[in-house]
Amino acid sequence: MSLSKKKVLVTGADGFIGSHLVEVLVRMGAEVKAFSLYNSFDTWGWLDHVASDVRGQFDVFTGDIRDPNGVADAVNGADVVLHLASLIAIPYSYHSPDTYVDVNIKGTLNVLQAARRFGVERVVHTSTSEVYGTAQFVPITEEHPLVGQSPYSASKIGADQIALSFWRSFGTPVAVIRPFNTYGPRQSTRAVIPTIITQIAKGNRIIQLGNLTPTRDFSFVTDTANGFVAMGEDENVLGEVVNFGSGFEVSIRETAEIIANAMGVEIELVSEHERLRPDLSEVERLWASTEKALRLLKWTPSHSGRDGFVKGIEKTVEWFNDPANLARYKTDRYTI
Template sequence: MMPKARVLVTGADGFIGSHLCEFLVEQGYQVKAFTMYNSFGSNGWLDSTDPEISKQIEFFAGDVRDPNGVRTAMQGVDVVLHLAALIAIPYSYHSPDSYIDTNIKGTLNVVQAARDLGVRVVHTSTSEVYGTAQYVPIDEEHPLVGQSPYSASKIGADQIALSFYRSFELPVTVIRPFNTYGPRQSARAVIPTIISQLANGVEQIKLGALTPTRDFNFVRDTVSGFEKAIGADAAVGEVVNLGSSFEISIGDTAQAIADAMGKQVEILLDEQRLRPANSEVERLFAANGKAKALLDWQPEFGGLDGFKRGLKITAEWFQQPVNLGRYKSDIYNL
């Protein structure tokens, strides 16, 4: 049996990155985790992973904004799965400069090093680059509209990555996940916001706009899409959506979570959670045919039934005291 690729995961300490590292180890890959350097010696969510998996991961602490550290981390690997990014939309309103540095310059550092070292790149995009759906389902040809500094920075990062494919024939695939959710997600996101408030016994939960729709992707489906992209030669030079091809409103999502947790819920509008009017993405609904064709990928947790199964798993994780204790559900997390 051929040994599997040696893979570097940037953003490995985060929500999706930590799940991805664990999945890759389980699938037999050699995994190097690029985590954000900090004085606490923390590897983020990978600190809580199973020790049997953790001991198979090589850790590298650095910062994607530093080209020298990125180049050092990428030596000796076959593929880089580039997930490191600033992703909070509200924080991008008052600190947009940091999004340019991390998301655009960080991506440039990755593809520059990859070109020099002969490393394949799987770059992470986001459904936010589409803005509010101009037609549905949203395929990869949909116009790109930067409705927040965050989404604009990701459009820039995507184009930097693709430019290196077009200019230098660097093998680049852009994976564009829709709204990933699951255990470990930040309370900045709507599903953990709802679950953590309900799990703490709150009966009146605070949310922003309830009418926008989202295409939620359970984290297991997202990471399986990344794994399939590693060896998918047909996807080189391509942008590929990962989505459930299913949409649900934020209000209906809150009710589905309450049902999954056996709770009654009353929703209160929290003005500070509202995006500026022209910045709110009103509708996201993915076309995923390209992922099926190029990656042989389809969601295990697709549709309403799959969404409810994913919510149940997520709620059970958050309700464990050791996990719930990590979250501050009484404050608004930017």
């Protein structure tokens, strides 16, 4: 099925990936309802700053994914639900693990119950590469063991399994998308790439980071958004988990060097104790196999390999270098 003309609910639409996904969906002709976390400031997160051609072309529903009544109201009438709402910051999950269970597991359950009740045509649930833990083999396929190395990843494993159980138990049309580390414009400085860019943009040349040796498979945000569309449209993915990555593995140290080169500066890297994960919680290596995405969906990333990563970094740096965008970030503190 095509998402064009479909009524599509995007939970977590006010976030980094969600706001980009809203832009993609609006431009392809979907009727979008964007679920934004309620707050008394009447702000809609990144939805307040989407591209001008998209602004005003979607409906906003404010609520809380933890509230089953509000979630049911949001889901009612939707053809497709793309479920991105989640707490994702790993350091904060050490501080407040209960909240991660409430948002990630119970919030997902609320979405699934509502989707089952109202006969939604498709639910795409968002997983994360963190559920694999440190790679036991590479590239990581969907058959890799699941290892919860942080309360965050454990909560996502639980949410994934709840989602798949609704497919197996009730025939709810669920598919699970598992993006590897997404980056790009609008990302929070709780992630490493914006952390590096904003420190440099502020004028720092001694860059404070955590562990420099782990490797990641970084995916540009438009590739991830297009992955959501593919998962929402193709019948081959019902009951399936599908990885989405760039097929390129790079260390945090090399990532910082690529960013510094894109910004035309020389930097020194310092590992700061506050930014380090506990030893047994650090995920040392992530590198996605995207063979299944290619086989089932004919999906390939437009920002693949080292050249694609450099291109994505240059686009991200350009966005952060806009003073209006940089001003939205607290560049003088560590974001958990």
